[in-house]
Amino acid sequence: NHVSEQSFEERATTTSHPLSSYLFRLMALKKSNLCLSADVSTTNQLLSLADSIGPSIVVLKTHYDLISNWDYNPTTGTGARLARIARRHGFLIFEDRKFGDIGNTVQMQYTEGTAKIIEWSHITNVNMIPGKAAVDALAEAAIRWRERKQYEVKTDISVGTPRAESIDSDGEDDTVTPIPESNLEIERAGRKASIVSITTVSQHFEPVNSPRSHEDYEEEVFEGIEEAPMDRGLLILAQMSSKGNFMNAEYTSACVESAREHQGYVMGFIAQESLNREPGDAFLNMTPGCQLPPEQDDEDAEIQGDGKGQQYNTPAKIIGLGNDIVIVGRGIIFAADPVREAERYRRKAWEAYEERIA
Numbered sequence: 001n002h003v004s005e006q007s008f009e010e011r012a013t014t015t016s017h018p019l020s021s022y023l024f025r026l027m028a029l030k031k032s033n034l035c036l037s038a039d040v041s042t043t044n045q046l047l048s049l050a051d052s053i054g055p056s057i058v059v060l061k062t063h064y065d066l067i068s069n070w071d072y073n074p075t076t077g078t079g080a081r082l083a084r085i086a087r088r089h090g091f092l093i094f095e096d097r098k099f100g101d102i103g104n105t106v107q108m109q110y111t112e113g114t115a116k117i118i119e120w121s122h123i124t125n126v127n128m129i130p131g132k133a134a135v136d137a138l139a140e141a142a143i144r145w146r147e148r149k150q151y152e153v154k155t156d157i158s159v160g161t162p163r164a165e166s167i168d169s170d171g172e173d174d175t176v177t178p179i180p181e182s183n184l185e186i187e188r189a190g191r192k193a194s195i196v197s198i199t200t201v202s203q204h205f206e207p208v209n210s211p212r213s214h215e216d217y218e219e220e221v222f223e224g225i226e227e228a229p230m231d232r233g234l235l236i237l238a239q240m241s242s243k244g245n246f247m248n249a250e251y252t253s254a255c256v257e258s259a260r261e262h263q264g265y266v267m268g269f270i271a272q273e274s275l276n277r278e279p280g281d282a283f284l285n286m287t288p289g290c291q292l293p294p295e296q297d298d299e300d301a302e303i304q305g306d307g308k309g310q311q312y313n314t315p316a317k318i319i320g321l322g323n324d325i326v327i328v329g330r331g332i333i334f335a336a337d338p339v340r341e342a343e344r345y346r347r348k349a350w351e352a353y354e355e356r357i358a
């Protein structure tokens with residue numbers, strides 16, 4: 001049967017990519033195929049959002065260059081803190097960097113420079129316009145990085161012991177201060193994070209059974225989530241959601257070819273439809289340009305674009321087309337109650353997946 005008819009549990013066992021396998025397992029456990037696009041402007045907003053929406057998502061997508069006060073410190077900076085929140089709630093980080101330059105430049109942008117994306121972001125993506133060499137170069141950089149990490153672990157030269165991010169009202173270092181006029185951080189005041197123990201995913205990590213409260217769920221998740229494998233993955237931007245984009249069918253096919261050449265590194269695509277076209281293709285498809293009509297409206301109503309070229313489809317339509325994960329930004333972030341809205345998107349996208357595999 002076609003991959004889009006297989007369950008995520010099944011795909012976790014058949015994929016050859018360790019990070020995809022971990023992600024598929026997370027999806028099955030959290031009953032979530034939702035990625036939050038955390039397009040906000042400050043570190044506090046980003047971390048608060050990650051912490052409050054974390055239970056509903058399996059991937060959190062960043063644009064680190066939108067953050068005005070990104071802290072580049074490798075152990076105490078924004079990326080490192082986000083990675084700890086990701087670890088605690090069980091989601092992967094995806095820096096939507098859309099690399100698009102010659103191989104040598106993208107390698108340096110990926111591993112060096114200010115943000116050192118490869119250190120804190122499990123997944124990133126590439127705009128293949130410069131040609132397949134950009135993908136080859138990123139794959140090579142990821143292999144080198146992994147070898148270095150393994151050496152560090154073996155010889156115990158890595159600095160610092162990972163600890164849980166504490167988001168508490170009285171602490172000094174790690175306090176996440178409130179986002180002005182936002183309802184995101186409030187329920188967090190005065191509650192302390194505990195250090196998590198590394199156990200297996202399934203031991204404590206139960207799926208969300210709506211309508212369980214966010215708080216109950218969070219307490220459980222705190223207990224233990226298996227650490228993501230020490231691997232990195234790439235998504236190829238093969239189709240775009242924006243009106244009049246130049247990615248034609250031939251271009252998209254070249255993206256699929258490149259993915260097949262790098263199955264140990266390329267997890268799949270950012271696309272508008274499933275690009276698993278031939279028997280043996282088992283890629284992950286993640287899809288942006290997703291919004292739901294307001295709750296009180298007709299659920300099948302047409303959704304307007306954003307007036308800046310973005311076009312939207314509902315989770316039901318996107319998942320029905322064989323895509324695996326919906327990427328939602330403003331639909332959640334701008335909602336009156338983002339935590340509740342994230343759950344609504346999670347539920348809708350998950351129901352569409354269940355219907356698809358039924």
Ligand code: 6AU
Pocket residue numbers: 037039063096098125237239240241242270288289290310327328329330331
């Ligand atoms: O839900 P939105 O419209 O608020 O945000 C959509 C997010 C933005 C875009 O930079 C990104 O998804 N995006 C991408 C990605 C993920 O690569 C590709 C694309 O074709 N369309 C798109 O919107 O952060």
